[in-house]
Amino acid sequence: MSDLFLSQLVLNPSNPRALKDLSNAHALHQRIMHGFPDEASRQQPRTDWNILYRQEPYSDAARILADNPNDAAGVIVLVQSTQKPNWNTLPPSYLQQQATPKALPNLLDQLVASRTLQFRLRANPSKRDKASRKTVALTGDTDRLAWIERKANQHGFTLRAVELTPSPDIWGRKQKNSPPIKLVSALYQGILQIADPDRFKLALVQGIGRGRSYGCGLLSLAPC
Numbered sequence: 001m002s003d004l005f006l007s008q009l010v011l012n013p014s015n016p017r018a019l020k021d022l023s024n025a026h027a028l029h030q031r032i033m034h035g036f037p038d039e040a041s042r043q044q045p046r047t048d049w050n051i052l053y054r055q056e057p058y059s060d061a062a063r064i065l066a067d068n069p070n071d072a073a074g075v076i077v078l079v080q081s082t083q084k085p086n087w088n089t090l091p092p093s094y095l096q097q098q099a100t101p102k103a104l105p106n107l108l109d110q111l112v113a114s115r116t117l118q119f120r121l122r123a124n125p126s127k128r129d130k131a132s133r134k135t136v137a138l139t140g141d142t143d144r145l146a147w148i149e150r151k152a153n154q155h156g157f158t159l160r161a162v163e164l165t166p167s168p169d170i171w172g173r174k175q176k177n178s179p180p181i182k183l184v185s186a187l188y189q190g191i192l193q194i195a196d197p198d199r200f201k202l203a204l205v206q207g208i209g210r211g212r213s214y215g216c217g218l219l220s221l222a223p224c
Contacts, residue, residue, distance in 0.1 A: 002050075002082035004104040004205065007035075009087065010074035010096045017091050022055075022075060025172030025181055025214040032077070035085035049083035052207045052218040054122045057165075057187070080218055082205065107221075108201050113194055116160065118222040121188045122167055123148070124211035135210065137184040144186050151208050152192065156199030162190035170214050183211045191224060 011018040021028040029046075032053055036045060045051070056076040074096040079085065087099040125138040125147040138144050144164055152159050165187040172181035194200050207217030 002205075004107055005081050005084050005101040006104055007079040007081075007085060007087065007099050007101045009077040009079060009099050011077060012074060012093055012096045015091070015093050018075075018094050023171075025170045025183070026174050027172065028055075028077075028215070029172075029213050031090070032079060034089050035079070035087050036081070036083055046213055049081050050205050050207070051079065051081045051083070052212060053077055053079040053215055054120075054218040054220070055215055077215075078218065078220065108204070111194055111197050111201055111204070113197055116191060116193045116224050118224055119188070119190060119192050120220045121148075121208060122185055122216055122218065123151075123188060123209045124170075124183045124216040125186050126184070126210055139184060147209075148188050154199075155203035155208060156196030157192045157194050157203075160191040160193055162188055164188060170211065170216070172214060181214065183214055183216065185211070185216055 011022065013019055013022070017031075021031045032051070033045065036049060036051065054077070056078060084101050084103075087095070087101075125144045126135050127138060127147075128134070129136045138147055141164055145162065148162060148164075149159065167185040167187040170181070170183040170185055173179075174181070204219050204221070208219055209217050211217065
């Protein structure tokens with residue numbers, strides 16, 4: 001399995017392009033993809049390079065920028081991939097600070113059975129309706145917690161503790177007259193324990209649930 005790269009982008013809310021991208025999930029997706037090689041031969045570069053990202057809660061941005069109180073708090077977007085990005089392709093002043101991808105060469109080797117870790121996951125809790133075959137959003141806390149329990153079982157980990165936090169819906173539009181994109185999202189944080197390392201590593205690399213092109217599915221880990 002390929003090594004992972006993690007980038008922290010601090011978007012400048014005073015930059016018109018950044019502000020526009022933050023209001024349109026599809027535009028933000030395209031902007032992030034600009035940081036990766038332009039290979040016409042690849043039909044699904046996001047999937048091929050396992051590109052996942054997540055816009056972090058505002059409080060995280062405020063804390064990181066606390067040393068610069070005169071600056072407007074930037075918006076933090078974490079990007080994980082198996083292809084090293086080049087963020088110098090972003091427009092001038094799009095970021096508040098330089099973004100350098102960090103290689104995580106030994107991370108996957110450390111994910112062994114029974115290890116306990118803190119986690120964060122912004123996800124699109126949803127299900128496929130059996131009658132209509134349409135995707136249906138899960139909106140109640142009970143259904144959303146049941147969803148993360150199912151995903152844990154599917155992806156080789158168990159939940160030791162989990163906190164469900166409201167998260168804004170994700171909106172976007174591919175073109176001016178195209179139908180709007182809307183995804184419900186939920187922020188899960190807590191403690192997990194690895195049960196099946198192989199399945200767990202695959203979930204970490206490929207993401208969890210739907211909406212991975214629009215900022216959902218990135219599972220972030222930290223020591224307890």
